[in-house]
Amino acid sequence: MAEHITRLAVFCSGTGSNFKALHRATNEKYINAEFVLCLSNRSQCGAMEYARENGIPALQVSENQFPDYERFAAAMLDTLQENRVEYIVLAGYMRKIPDAVVEVYRDRIVNVHPALLPKFGGEGMYGIRVHAAVLEAGETESGATVHMVDEVYDRGRILMQQKVPVLPGDTPETLAQRVLACEHELYPRALGKLLSEQKA
Numbered sequence: 044m045a046e047h048i049t050r051l052a053v054f055c056s057g058t059g060s061n062f063k064a065l066h067r068a069t070n071e072k073y074i075n076a077e078f079v080l081c082l083s084n085r086s087q088c089g090a091m092e093y094a095r096e097n098g099i100p101a102l103q104v105s106e107n108q109f110p111d112y113e114r115f116a117a118a119m120l121d122t123l124q125e126n127r128v129e130y131i132v133l134a135g136y137m138r139k140i141p142d143a144v145v146e147v148y149r150d151r152i153v154n155v156h157p158a159l160l161p162k163f164g165g166e167g168m169y170g171i172r173v174h175a176a177v178l179e180a181g182e183t184e185s186g187a188t189v190h191m192v193d194e195v196y197d198r199g200r201i202l203m204q205q206k207v208p209v210l211p212g213d214t215p216e217t218l219a220q221r222v223l224a225c226e227h228e229l230y231p232r233a234l235g236k237l238l239s240e241q242k243a
């Protein structure tokens with residue numbers, strides 16, 4: 044019998060460098076999965092462009108396209124189900140996943156966060172703000188975390204973490220760069236492990 048290839052949707056809001064690293068890993072069969080959908084809260088972003096260039100449908104599904112939050116959540120869920128998505132991979136997605144989607148995809152939504160959770164997580168902690176807070180706190184190390192997503196920001200079960208040193212003279216931007224390079228290696232490894240364990 045042919046081996047099952049897991050159907051993934053990636054949710055992005057920005058450049059999508061993590062998406063690119065993950066896509067490379069699926070292309071190289073390092074991860075036995077395929078991206079069938081790229082979803083964004085934005086009308087356009089680097090990740091959507093990359094998806095389209097690579098034959099992956101890219102759609103905007105945003106709260107402001109709908110009269111209320113329930114209809115937004117229902118439309119997101121419909122889009123996922125129409126595309127027979129099995130796992131959701133968040134890669135620089137700067138919005139909360141609606142509870143109705145978490146409920147249906149429980150233990151099947153994964154995120155990468157640019158710090159060592161549970162430190163420097165929670166509402167409002169994303170992107171460059173995370174690195175600014177790490178420097179402000181005088182930390183000597185930071186890192187990246189891959190974790191499951193539930194109803195509370197950055198609270199879900201941690202799958203894998205990797206430390207990154209904070210160096211003298213670091214700015215939020217230089218630290219972000221070093222952590223991002225770590226994410227590109229950590230995220231494919233963590234997702235590959237998770238999916239292979241689910242199949243075992």
Ligand code: GAR
Pocket residue numbers: 055056057058059060061062134135136155156157168169170173223226
């Ligand atoms: C990454 O550093 C990711 O960890 C972070 O946004 C960046 C997206 O970069 N995500 C969060 O802060 C979520 N809380 P990318 O678009 O190049 O993958």
